[in-house]
Amino acid sequence: MPVIVNAQETSGPRIYIERILEHWNRDEDAEALVQGAQRLTRREARRQLFRLGHALRRQGLAPGDGVGLFLANRVDSVLVQLAVHLIGCRVVFLPPEPGPGELAALVEQSRARVVVTDPTFAQRAADAAGRSVHAPALLGLGPCEQQCPDLLALAAECPDVRPEGVPAPGADEAVTVLYTGGTLGRPKLAAHSHQLYNMLLDLVDDAEQDSGSTLFPAMDEGTDRVLVSTLLTHGSGHLTSLQALVTGSTLVVLPEFEAGAALTVLREERITATMFVPPMLYAVLDHPECKPGALPALRGIVVGGAATSPSRLQQTVEVFGPVLSQGYGQSEALGISAFGAEELVSEAARRPELWRSCGRAIRDAEIEIRGEGSTAALPVGQVGEVCVRGETVMLGYFEDPERTAAALHDGWLRTGDLGYLDAEGYLYLVDRAKDIIVTGSTSDNVYSRVLEDFLLTLPGVRNAAAVGMPDEEYGEAVQIFLATAEGADVDPEAVGAAVTAELGELYTPRETVLMDRLPTTKVGKVDKKALRAAWLSGDLRTV
Template sequence: MIINTQQTSEPLTYVDHVLEHWNKDEDAEALVQGALRLTRGEARRRLFRLGHALRAQGLAPGDGVGLFLANRVDSVLVQLAVHLIGCRVVFLPPEPGPGELAALVEQSRVRAVVTDPRFAERAADAAGRSVHAPVLLGLGPCAQRCADLLALAAECPDVRPGGVPAPGTDEAVTVLYTGGTLGRPKLAAHSHRLYDALVEVAQDSHGTVFPSVNPGTERVLAATLLTHGSGHLMSVQALVTGSTLVVLPEFEAGEALAVLREERITATMFVPPMLYALLDHPQCVPGALPELRRIVVGGAASSPSRLQQAVEVFGPVLSQGYGQSEALGIAAFGAEDLASQGAVRPELWRSCGRAISDTRIEIRGEDSTAALPARQVGEVCVQGRTVMLGYYEDPERTAQALHDGWLRTGDLGYLDAEGYLYLVDRAKDIIVTGSTSDNVYSRVLEDFLLTLPGVRNAAALGVPDEEFGEAVQIFLATAEDAEVDPDAVGAAVTAELGELYTPRKTILLGQLPTTKVGKVDKKALRAAWTSPVMATP
């Protein structure tokens, strides 16, 4: 029986596509997290109650709602509920320190912040610094002074909230944090066009994520953070195809392996360190996961040898994807293509694949709008529906990134004659590190380092690390006769920016190398970071 359908001539939103599935086969599983197992009917009713509870807080279509959430089923539902009532989702990831988180809340102009109880203290601090005074809501009981959104929702009707206008063509419906400078974050704003593209890609029977042509038969594991692009992408694509979404609260190789096996997972996404940890687990042997038919790997550079090892263990199930907060989907490589062509052309193991549907990729030189020929390295530029509207409330940086509908990604790479994309470096100085391959933004770290006594100049970069792919290393030019303690610097960084930003190594120098135009020469630093001359005092 179909109930609570959208009675409108407007085009369907991605939430409508989710509800098309949740309105049918009500007893089929929709959302799973450990012992919590929601059927489609239960998920739909819970979603509607959350929508009413949010609206009761005075939220109106177009208002921003910050989501400071951990990986859990209710986090998936509250994100859907924000879009259901026509509000703007603003993802607040856990890695920013107090100052950056407060700046993110302030700049995004959210009317409310929904926080996981474990993040409540940090959320209250950030909301308290905002002149917009957002309402603070807890996804459960919190020690802080915030209303329990789940308790409020339990008292609300389980019918779909009405009176929601269709989003405008250029209306921001989702905002993703993508770094920036200290106190001035960059927030990538996306319209509903992103979701239209994701629905089409997910429903394509030849897509890179879902190998089945039978909608609703997949069981998808969300292992990366739901408030990051990768986790959001994976959950949306699962839900719009009617797949069962299983949420992994925290990644640990043994636990992930158990969930993959016990929940009969057919598709998932891992960042490289997650995949490597899984491969290194003693129970990860050929045949251990017979139901698994697709693993998408993305979020950071992958080791070709490790990718080939994954195929040896799991079979031809490995896909690669490339995107960023400014364009969640850019290129992808299907598992069948990677397994078959990789044997003939080994260089393809280093490729990100080819442009996804309705997306164009060009390689352009510096200060040039003309596309470079095949195999010539330049900046990766992208055009398509997955490209952001711009940086929220930041026209200056939007103008720097977008030109005539083309996004300058800040990544360097080249295309081969068949259109396969290869990345060779990052121009944005983002360090991808940690067990979940989170982003450390060099500019944020450098800005903070320059506030410390005795520091005249600072540079942060990522250096190779066997465990996490990259590790944070900082170079400090100190004032003459200044006594700068590397351990104290590391402690100060951790206190202000969080453990993810803690430098693995601190190098003190009289001065930093510079380019001819006076900028810090990070290429020179990266080339010399193992030099005996550059030893930590």
């Protein structure tokens, strides 16, 4: 329900922005948003939100229109996202990892009428908008070399009163769209309704009542301070920021993650809660300044986004105390299971294997483990595909009924992840059925299909496979295997440079292996498991 209605009209469905404004209308001199020297009070944040809403409206946007957000971690980025929902428009998150072709396809398929870009991304945004048939208007979040209008300058000329006359969203209306991979010409865009934000409010209320499995500790308005260090245009950063705002907590934004800088902000800003993906958590734990007692204000760390080492989880508790929560979700279902801090520590003392679990179903979510092509639940302890139903599940893939039908059946989402449930309902993940490689310092997704599609456009490449290999620092590293044409002169370094130029540094392969052929399964698909096993054994001749 990221769209807003007038205050007197809120007896219908709950609107998360109403909860934020309730806080921002009280104790107006309290800090609301912080990023370094930029510190906005609740009054200033509210007024800037309203100005941005008017400025966006003046671009001809109407309720239901899509607005692409190609933004870095900034206080202004938080307010722009809220402003898009404030005027009843659809947020389309454009994360920085896609290369030019994929980004252009994402903008086109999402039907964004306007793209708001951070100045540092302006050239890429202009290229993507220029490739789109719909030719969306481009706005900079500050002055840009591309000479596009500056949204902040436009907002400064607008009234600081709330925009009026915005209709409430429909139950099946897509209000937020998240990129979740695809191919160079056909991205997958997970579309969510206001039910996603109902779930967020429910989790916050559960934490306050100390009931159910919840990621969030109870927040105390005016006291708690939340640090967002993951990308605001990803699900984790988006929900972390909103968790802070709907509880009246101060939100502190970390522009870029670096362990030393994160520790400084955690200490100096007296952060009480934050969220890390595993490589971030590991980097903080390994920093020489990270010692027991170094962060006395910190009482909540959520870890998620990728598999986390049980020994590292235990180390976190040893250093920071019983503050650690785990969460499992994906763009298609931003909340599936959770392990609250007190539950994790107390239960794991009784059953150490629970350190490998990602908790139990969150409020209003149902989890079943199913066999391939089956709608029947498998017995306890048996590995199958994780399926979920509940408020956090997407409406479907935006503008993509075929792939929606493949992923959703009777409200149940097939996650593509493999796992099992124990007798007490704890979920354990064992593998990803989808070939996503989670890598980099922020645990971002490398979509192997996108990479492979591009590799097959290169001269001399007959077949390609992108595989995630174990990496001590990032969990996984990108490795590519290429079957080359006879007599073709394929230079691995040139291949890596081409990948970086088209898809971005996240996709740059750690190593490129040239082969005469790639192993295949009986149905003719490249056998990535065989490739991975042969490489790790040191003998590719076995495939």
